[in-house]
Amino acid sequence: MxxxxxxxxxxxxxxxxxxxxxxxxxxxxxxxxxxxxxxxxxxxxxxxxxxxxxxxxxxxxxxxxxxxxxxxxxxxxxxxxxxxxxxxxxxxxxxxxxxxxxxxxxxxxxxxxxxxxxxxxxxxxxxxxxxxxxxxxxxxxxxxxxxxxxxxxxxxxxxxxxxxxxxxxxxxxxxxxxxxxxxxxxxxxxxxxxxxxxxxxxxxxxxxxxxxxxxxxxxxxxxRPRTEFVAGFIGAPSMNFLDIRSVGGRITCGEAVIGTAAPVPGAVRLGIRPEHVGLVAAGAGEMGGTVVLRETLGGDAYLYVRTAAGQVVVRADGDTALDHGDTVGLSMPANRLHLFGADGVTLSSGGVTA
Ligand SMILES: Nc1ncnc2c1ncn2[C@@H]1O[C@H](COP(=O)(O)OP(=O)(O)OP(=O)(O)O)[C@@H](O)[C@H]1O
Ligand SMILES: [Mg+2]
Missing domain, CATH: 3.40.50.300 (P-loop containing nucleotide triphosphate hydrolases)
Incomplete structure (x- = not known):
């Protein structure tokens, strides 16, 4: 042994x-x-x-x-x-x-x-x-x-x-x-x-x-990354991180209101992986933004979307027609969100409290 x-x-x-x-x-x-x-x-x-x-x-x-x-x-x-x-x-x-x-x-x-x-x-x-x-x-x-x-x-x-x-x-x-x-x-x-x-x-x-x-x-x-460090280290491209405010059980990110299954006191950052952000019509979804860069890898394309809350990388189909300058809506499913406290420790992943 x-x-x-x-x-x-x-x-x-x-x-x-x-x-x-x-x-x-x-x-x-x-x-x-x-x-x-x-x-x-x-x-x-x-x-x-x-x-x-x-x-x-x-x-x-x-x-x-x-x-x-x-x-x-x-x-x-x-x-x-x-x-x-x-x-x-x-x-x-x-x-x-x-x-x-x-x-x-x-x-x-x-x-x-x-x-x-x-x-x-x-x-x-x-x-x-x-x-x-x-x-x-x-x-x-x-x-x-x-x-x-x-x-x-x-x-x-x-x-x-x-x-x-x-x-x-x-x-x-x-x-x-x-x-x-x-x-x-x-x-x-x-x-x-x-x-x-x-x-x-x-x-x-x-x-x-x-x-x-x-x-x-x-x-x-x-x-279930235990910390923001692990969340950012595992997975490529890296998880997106956005600053959030949680007030009265609601989480806001810039102008956007993000739905979560349950309020998470003390959460200051939100994480979501590029493969979990949904692309929806402009005006729909939790957030909107403009594509500032497109990287096409073949089967997949990565869209870098500038939003009011910061940049969000989104994995899209390699054949997507979306490109530089297009406006898009982004959906952020509650069961794909990770929430982190000020000390970098994970408070919840996929709506499940850590
Ligand atoms: N022989 C040595 N003398 C002094 N410091 C050292 C020595 N070897 C490593 N270190 C230091 O110890 C730390 C860890 O080094 P280590 O080589 O284990 O890193 P690593 O994780 O393997 O990095 P990398 O991914 O670059 O290979 C570093 O700060 C390095 O500078
Ligand atoms: Mg080494």
């Missing part, structure tokens, strides 16, 4: 605190994804689990064993980095073999593990090539292969796909998901990519300035 348990993990770099009492449980076989803005501590947390960073306080256990003081090689983990860090003068086979060779695995065991990794990663035709003779995606697969042959209890990935082009990223993402279901290993994955986080994760961990902001399944975070 390879559950990962962090209790009160602190990390200081000199006088600067990078992790503030991080506590987290990742179940055996779970795919956990760390997200958060640049500098929030994702890599520091991952490297602490790997043993590449010593922690300043708290404990880290893997499979029920406290590994806080152990060297990386004693933790039964394997890490894959954004830069593949392959040995350029070695073939694919030698790159995968290297770690096992220096750790005195038997030749038969090494050969068996390499063959298995090559099969899983579909690298069989490339085993005698050098890294310079491979595509970026193939190189990253070799780096993953080096991790697989270790048969670790836990795989740690730090933005492994961010050097790849968009198409290859998608392909590798699907391959990693297949790998996870085949190996059934615990995996912890750091990414900046919204789609990777939503599609791959059993559990998303949102970090903010060295603290865990929220942990939950992708759809929990999407529908």
């Amino acid at each position: 390879a559950e990962v348990k962090l209790v009160g993990v602190n990390k200081f770099y000199g006088g600067q605190q990078a992790l503030h009492g991080v506590s987290l449980d990742i179940a055996d076989g779970e795919f956990a994804v760390f997200v958060g803005p640049s500098g929030c501590g994702k890599s520091t947390l991952l490297r602490s689990i790997a043993g590449l960073e010593s922690i300043s306080g708290g404990t880290i256990s893997i499979g029920g064993r406290d590994v806080s003081g152990l060297a990386p090689s004693e933790r039964d983990v394997a890490m894959v980095f954004q830069s593949y860090a392959l040995y350029p003068h070695m073939t694919v086979r030698e790159n995968m073999d290297f770690g096992m060779k220096i750790n005195n695995f038997t030749p038969a065991d090494r050969e068996r593990r390499i063959a298995e990794a090559a099969r899983v990663l579909q690298l069989e035709p490339y085993m005698d090539r050098k890294p310079s003779q491979l595509s970026g995606g193939q190189r990253q697969r070799v780096a993953i292969g080096r991790a697989i042959v270790k048969q670790p209890k836990v795989f740690l990935f730090d933005e492994p796909l961010s050097n790849l082009d968009a198409k290859l990223r998608v392909q590798m993402r699907v391959e990693l998901e297949a790998l996870h279901s085949e190996l059934k290993a615990t995996m912890i994955y750091v990414t900046h990519d919204q789609v990777e986080a939503m599609t791959m994760a059993d559990k998303i961990v949102v970090l903010n300035a060295g603290r865990i902001e929220q942990v939950g399944s992708p759809m929990e975070l999407y529908h």
